[in-house]
Amino acid sequence: MARVPTRRRLLAVLASAMLFAAAVVGSVSAASAPTLALSGLPSVIPVGWSGTFNVLVTDGANTTLTSDCASGGLVHVSVVGTDYSGSAAASAGVASFTAASVGLNILTVGTYVVSAYEDSVPGCNTVVGATQASIQVVAAGTTCPPAQACTTPPIQSPGGSVATITAGPGVTITAAFVRWDPSLFTACAGESNHDPNYALAFNVTGSSLPKLIKDVLPGAGPARMCWNSATDFIQRGGGFAPADPAGGFTGLLPDCVRAHPTLPCVLAVLPNPRTNTTTVWIVAPSGDPQVKG
Numbered sequence: 001m002a003r004v005p006t007r008r009r010l011l012a013v014l015a016s017a018m019l020f021a022a023a024v025v026g027s028v029s030a031a032s033a034p035t036l037a038l039s040g041l042p043s044v045i046p047v048g049w050s051g052t053f054n055v056l057v058t059d060g061a062n063t064t065l066t067s068d069c070a071s072g073g074l075v076h077v078s079v080v081g082t083d084y085s086g087s088a089a090a091s092a093g094v095a096s097f098t099a100a101s102v103g104l105n106i107l108t109v110g111t112y113v114v115s116a117y118e119d120s121v122p123g124c125n126t127v128v129g130a131t132q133a134s135i136q137v138v139a140a141g142t143t144c145p146p147a148q149a150c151t152t153p154p155i156q157s158p159g160g161s162v163a164t165i166t167a168g169p170g171v172t173i174t175a176a177f178v179r180w181d182p183s184l185f186t187a188c189a190g191e192s193n194h195d196p197n198y199a200l201a202f203n204v205t206g207s208s209l210p211k212l213i214k215d216v217l218p219g220a221g222p223a224r225m226c227w228n229s230a231t232d233f234i235q236r237g238g239g240f241a242p243a244d245p246a247g248g249f250t251g252l253l254p255d256c257v258r259a260h261p262t263l264p265c266v267l268a269v270l271p272n273p274r275t276n277t278t279t280v281w282i283v284a285p286s287g288d289p290q291v292k293g
Contacts, residue, residue, distance in 0.1 A: 033060050034070060035129035036116050037247055039230065042288045043184070043201035044136045046174045047107050049099045055116045057093040057128055062243045064093040069124035077102045080113040080132070090118070106137050111178065133247065134184055136201060141174035159195035160218035167204050167211040175202035180292055186244050188226035188252045190236075192293050194219045194278060199228075199292035210263055213282040217293060220271040223280045225253045225293040227264055231285070234262050253291070256283060264289065 034057065041053035055075045056064045065071045075095035078085035084103020088095040099105045106112065117130035144150035144167060151166040157177035165173050178184065180199040187196075194217035204211050217223060227233065227241070228250045235241040235251030244250040256265035267281040280293065 033129060034058065034065060034068070034126055035060050036075070036118060036131040037062065038114065038116060038131060038133050041114065041133060041135065042174070042203040043133070043178065043290055044138055044174050044176050044203050044288075045099075045104070045106075046140050046172075047109060047137055048105050049137075050105060052096065052098050055088075055090070055095045055097065055131075057090055057095075057118065060129075062249075066092040068093070068126055070118065070121050070126035070128050073118040073121045073124075073128070075116060075118045077114065077116045079103050079106070080115050082112070104135075109137055109139060111136055131247070132183070134178065136176045136178045138174055138176045141172045141203075143172045144169050146170050155200070157195055157198040157200070159198045161195040161198065161200070161215055163200050163213060163215040165202055165204070165211055165213050168207045168209040171204050171206035171209075173202065173204050173211075175200065177201075178290075183246055185226075185228035185246045185248065185250050185290060187292075188224070188250060190224055190252055191226040192217075192221070192223045194221075194223060194293055196292070199290045201288075201290040203288045204286065208286040210286075211284050212267075213280075213284060213291070215280045215282065215291070215293070217278045217280060218276070220273045220276050220278055222271070223266075223269045223278050223293050225266060225280060225282065225291050227251060227253045227289060227291050229264070229287055229289040231287050233264055253282065 037056045037058045039054040039056050057071050071093035075090050076087045086102035115132040118128045142152045147169050149168050151164050152173050155163045155175050177198045178201050228248050230248045232240045232249045236254040241249040241251030253266050256267045264284040267283050270279040
């Protein structure tokens with residue numbers, strides 16, 4: 001075999017390295033295009049909601065841009081298909097809103113889309129992508145008595161699932177099954193797909209204590225639950241769940257470890273061939289997650 005001269009070999013290696021570096025830089029740039037992200041906006045809210053939420057200017061990977069020239073632009077939020085909208089200037093990459101300021105104190109039950117975009121900042125070449133999220137407005141939630149835990153009435157999915165949520169004293173639980181699509185959160189590889197077109201979205205306020213979710217899925221068999229949350233968590237197989245392009249972090253829930261479980265986790269999966277259902281018990285921390293399986 002003819003020997004390649006050392007100089008030519010070095011030049012060939014250098015050229016390959018430069019092409020590889022260019023490809024890597026290009027992929028990183030594409031993956032980290034700045035975009036807005038909705039933070040603290042529950043996917044399920046009760047009618048007349050009076051909460052607050054933020055719109056963040058991020059690098060596209062859930063990190064807020066605090067010093068970029070685009071981190072102080074004027075942010076606009078609207079409820080698509082309605083006359084409701086509001087604006088606020090971002091400071092250090094954060095624009096804050098109240099429900100009333102953008103018309104999210106809605107009194108009509110239904111599904112709505114919240115959209116956000118930022119005006120161009122004079123002299124700034126950073127282009128920030130818009131964002132949107134689907135929310136479900138439901139009737140007033142379940143409020144537990146001051147000294148007693150309680151459980152919601154059964155929540156029915158059009159796809160056949162039935163769920164209940166148990167939480168501690170004094171909390172308010174709002175929950176609903178919402179139509180799933182990739183704009184809500186990304187599907188998990190390996191999820192069981194008992195009820196693939198709907199996700200259980202819920203919000204528990206008034207306590208930081210864990211809550212217990214019972215989800216009775218159609219079909220008897222294994223169940224691996226796909227979880228999406230604004231707070232990162234340890235996913236099945238180990239390691240933190242990856243950032244989701246649709247918002248938050250998404251991954252399969254791990255099983256609970258008996259001695260010191262890391263929440264959220266699956267406490268039990270109980271298939272029942274007689275009723276052709278599978279009951280999944282999930283222990284979850286405080287927050288505003290979504291789950292499908």
